[in-house]
Amino acid sequence: xxxxxxxxxxxxxxxxxxxxxxxxxxxxxxxxxxxxxxxxxxxxxxxxxxxxxxxxxxxxxxxx
Numbered sequence: 246x247x248x249x250x251x252x253x254x255x256x257x258x259x260x261x262x263x264x265x266x267x268x269x270x271x272x273x274x275x276x277x278x279x280x281x282x283x284x285x286x287x288x289x290x291x292x293x294x295x296x297x298x299x300x301x302x303x304x305x306x307x308x309x
Contacts, residue, residue: 247298248280259284261302 246259246268255271259282269288270276276289281298283291293301 246282246284248276248278248282251276251278257282257289259289 246261246266248257249260249265250258252258252267255269256267257270257276258265259268266284266287268282268284270282271288273282273289273292276282276292281293281295282289283293
């Protein structure tokens, strides 16, 4: 999911395929707008670099 907005209190708004949700970012350091995150049950658990994220999203879109 791509970060579209940083909120207060270790939270961010992330988006994938036009759907936006609020997630906790407590476990990830230095989250910025435009970052790609792996999210599980509303909690960001890993940051991905842009090329890795785009590659994963490309495969995921082809499978749907």
